[in-house]
Amino acid sequence: MTTTTSVSLAVRDVHLAFGAHRVLRGADLDVARGGAACVIGPSGSGKSTLLRTINRLIEPDRGDVLLDGRSVLRDDPDALRQRVGMVFQQFNLFPHLSVLRNVTLALRKLKKLDEDEAVALARAQLDLVGLAGKADSRPAQLSGGQQQRVAIARALALRPQVMLFDEATSALDPELVKGVLAVMADLAAAGMTMVVVTHEMGFARSVADTVAFMDAGVVLESGPPEAVFEAPEHPRLRRFLSQVL
Ligand code: ADP
Numbered sequence: 001m002t003t004t005t006s007v008s009l010a011v012r013d014v015h016l017a018f019g020a021h022r023v024l025r026g027a028d029l030d031v032a033r034g035g036a037a038c039v040i041g042p043s044g045s046g047k048s049t050l051l052r053t054i055n056r057l058i059e060p061d062r063g064d065v066l067l068d069g070r071s072v073l074r075d076d077p078d079a080l081r082q083r084v085g086m087v088f089q090q091f092n093l094f095p096h097l098s099v100l101r102n103v104t105l106a107l108r109k110l111k112k113l114d115e116d117e118a119v120a121l122a123r124a125q126l127d128l129v130g131l132a133g134k135a136d137s138r139p140a141q142l143s144g145g146q147q148q149r150v151a152i153a154r155a156l157a158l159r160p161q162v163m164l165f166d167e168a169t170s171a172l173d174p175e176l177v178k179g180v181l182a183v184m185a186d187l188a189a190a191g192m193t194m195v196v197v198t199h200e201m202g203f204a205r206s207v208a209d210t211v212a213f214m215d216a217g218v219v220l221e222s223g224p225p226e227a228v229f230e231a232p233e234h235p236r237l238r239r240f241l242s243q244v245l
């Protein structure tokens with residue numbers, strides 16, 4: 001898999017409240033250029049909200065998000081979302097469009113590519129996620145795993161510098177999880193800077209450079225997978241691991 005130049009990512013002391021509910025309370029995260037961070041933690045701890053502040057689907061109340069050391073908070077959000085791709089648990093494909101059109105749409109609208117360029121790029125990207133033969137299918141004709149790989153291809157076609165995955169395999173039947181994780185692992189190996197919110201501890205262990213444990217709106221503990229999984233320091237992380245491993 002090819003990537004464009006990846007960038008480093010830093011989340012610095014990000015705070016965010018929904019009304020009186022303080023969901024992020026000073027979250028910090030560092031991902032080196034080409035690194036992969038897996039974010040783990042209990043439901044409601046703020047993992048999705050943290051991801052959404054990185055590509056500015058939500059604006060933090062305080063703190064900063066930096067790509068290669070430069071704050072993105074004053075950038076144009078649409079331009080930023082071309083640099084920072086995101087894949088969700090629900091694939092969010094357009095059901096009435098073919099797989100190919102799902103991928104070309106953003107290339108035409110956001111990148112202003114002409115039809116031939118968009119189609120060529122989309123086909124190449126679909127090929128890379130193992131779906132060259134499905135270009136003319138509708139999403140409903142594909143398995144959930146294939147649909148998620150279309151969603152990944154759609155994000156990658158924009159040549160992002162960072163990819164965010166929010167429980168990308170949580171809605172899939174168990175036998176379909178592996179194929180999607182394999183695509184994500186390939187992407188990490190190709191040097192894409194990634195933040196992956198996941199319950200797949202095996203993936204976190206084998207693919208992540210950094211594992212970050214979120215609890216109550218902060219990254220409570222982070223480090224290389226061996227340290228986080230084999231020698232967790234914080235009691236809350238120990239309790240979480242005893243429940244999921
Ligand atoms: P996680 O992904 O770790 O499960 P989330 O980031 O989705 O956690 O949510 C953290 C908390 O913020 C939850 O209590 C959730 O109900 C709340 N929350 C998330 N999004 C909103 C929103 N748009 N409005 C109000 N509360 C929200």
Ligand code: MG
Nearest residue numbers: 047048049167
């Ligand atoms: Mg979530």
